[in-house]
Amino acid sequence: MTAPHVAILDDEPEIRRMLSDALEEAGFRTTCYARATEFEAGLKRAQPDVCLVDLGLPDRDGLALVHRLALEQGAAIIIISGRAQVHDRVTGLELGADDYIIKPFDPAEVVARIRARLRKPRAEAAPAAQSADFAGWRAQFDRYVLTDAGGRETPFSHAEGEVLRLFLESPNRLITRAQMQEALGSGAGESFDRAMDVRISRLRTKLGEDPKNPRLIKTIYGAGYIFLGEVRWS
Template sequence: MTSNTPSLPDQPLVAILDDEAEIRLMLSEALEEAGFRTQNFARATEFEAALKSTTPDVCLVDLGLPDKDGLALVHRLALESGAAIIIISGRAQVQDRVTGLELGADDYIIKPFDPAEVVARVRARLRRNRNTAKSSNTARFNGWTAHFDSYVLVDETGNETPFSHAEGEVLRLFLESPRRLISRARMQEILGGAAGESFDRAMDVRISRLRTKLREDPKNPRLIKTIYGAGYIFLGEVRWE
């Protein structure tokens, strides 16, 4: 198997969402200086469109966006993406900070800010995330244990179920990005299939077979949830070890 994943490069990707070009520039310069890749967006709609094809590691979001409610965006990001979210805002009240953090932001930086501190805080977020992102061969989730070296699934009673390579690819993809939406396009891209083909039922079948092995209730799947028209989302608490 030589399917490397060139879509997951080494340098962490930081998305910057701010309507002021000056601030975008300041941030992206500081971050690139520090070795990160950056993506700049002036509008939430552009940002959301880009999210469908890229997966930033950290999102810097200005709350004072003209075209959308920033807090709602933060909340959705927190739920659907695995990225760390840092709010940048001119609103300095404690209540603003508290609500921002409660809605799922990982940090809250007040304008005016020092780029060096932003870089330090981005690093702090990545440090935590990277710990869990290191690849290993065993993952535990919701009573299950997946061994990717021996291709075996073990339930809580110790019962073993083998899984195939194709099933393992899908499972691994899910386990590496729990609780975040995985688009169908991205899945096909990473799983190396013929992308863009409209008649690719293979993906559905893989999911279906994986669901069977995980003993999902077809009417009410608990772990692998379908998002109609978008993709799938894996719900579950994953611990790699």
């Protein structure tokens, strides 16, 4: 089995070297980049399993890059940044990052977070099932696309896809916030709750839901969410 590939984007040579050494010692393959332009060119040659992205980049706005990666790439995205405010963490998660690690950090923590991101989807995803049909929609998780009955396609991010897949794998069952956090990770407390609210809101919008009376993703106040509908995987 090929070792998972981690792409590291950080303009500090010491950070790149420290992360690369720790990850390769833990059995990962790594590729390091100092600039966003080099990083984006590298993505065209090889698709990583995880992207570690610093927000303070010399040639690109880090948050804008994270948002585009979330929409276009299938890799998990973990922000590594010195920005420690709750607002910064929430913004990063809202824009599509899967996790947020604050500098300074212990490399062992980064390795553990990456392992957690790679392990959970593989353990919980339906084997070989990449498409699900429900309520006139088709979700294609290999392409990160929703297709309506008329054939119109709407892209969704990796982070939105994780939430959607969680719902589609447990239709007509209550999913609590604690269960979502256990399954998806992405930090804790206020930042996790806010990120989930945003992702679910965006999914509802893409599914054409009435925000005041959604028919598919129902909020059970004080308990969690229920996805209503029949789901067929293929």
